Amino acid sequence: MAITGLFLITFLIVHCGINALIFFNDGGESFNKGAEFMGTNPLIRTMEIVLFIGLILHIVKGFSLWKQNNNARPIKYAVQNGAANSKWYSRSMGILGTLLLMFLIIHLRHFWVISRFTDEITSGKETLFNEMKEVFEHLWIVVLYVLAMVSLAYHLMHGFQSAFQTLGLNHKKYTPLIKGVGFWFSIIIPFIFAMMPIAMHFDFIK
Template sequence: MSNSGFLKSSIGKKFLMGITGLFLISFLIVHCFVNALIFINDGGHTFDLGCEFMGTNWIIRAMEIVLFAGIILHIFQALILTLDNRKARPIQYDSYDGAANSKWYSRWMGLLGTLILMFLIIHLSHFWIVSRFTNHLAHTKEHALPGQETMFDEMKETFENLWVVILYSLSMVSLGYHLLHGFQSAFQTLGLNHKKYTPLIKKIGVAFSIIVPLIFALMPISIYMEWIK
């Protein structure tokens, strides 16, 4: 019993997947909450204030580094586990009836995750890179220099394009299915299974996997449909 072998063990690797997964879920809550400020529909004023807080608060900025580390670790562990699992079955079955014993999205977590990663790269290039590495955005309208816009303006411009709206909406379907398995699976991996609480965790997981991606998807849709101005 030593700690050195822990991260090399199957349960150790699973533990890292689960704990980073739960951390990324906690990020989704914050991200969803701040972005949902656009639904106040006050021309982006409250939303821009939210963005200013997220962009200037040092705790949030420090957590941004932890977040990227979490995403990379989650992906890295997934790759290691997938390669391990491939090795564990060198010859595949000729006939395989997975649908008889498991949900399709639990078997396709890797594919769903890859779709989310592709979306994430596009999403970061739309907003995060613009706000961090260019001088294009001001925090609020009052502080805007000539030629500068706020994050809300950037959002409105991005979501004028129908293809972007469709891409974002479909990506949220991938996220929803990924969460549908991932949420309750993370608890199981951490050993948090209990006759009384597990049914509750599963219900919360289903609600979370529907509500959060739905709110996210409604953002580009509402802007495109001009429900939010």
């Protein structure tokens, strides 16, 4: 979980960085350039496959971990006060991950399928920026995306620092730093992502 998780975190940085180009508010010019580069560069396209492998491994491993851990306690407690000893999101990684997976299916259907499996964007009929504009016209989709980013924030809040602990990277000097960076990363990245549908919907970006 740790290795694939950290790999997916690096993907989030790239994804967030490219998409943040919409905030230049230049009618999507720089964003469309970025999207075209990501869609055509052979190295990126290869990494896309690696990314999917990483994502699938993360999901499969997460599921088997959930099953194994569920079996480790066949008879549950009548009363268990988890709040007394741990954070709710640390105990809910499976549920948060499942929510994110459901979001990802919708999200991929919105943008990835259009740009890879139809010729709408490659033929120049449509740009990815306009596609974003169109999708985020619906308020319920904006709400869905924002809620998904809340899930992502909590998933990262546990996952970021947990990955380092799993890999044995615990150190008196560096662990507080890792935890601090993890905390802010978990807030800033989902916040930037969440601002995208909001800005599009309310026409802050034209």
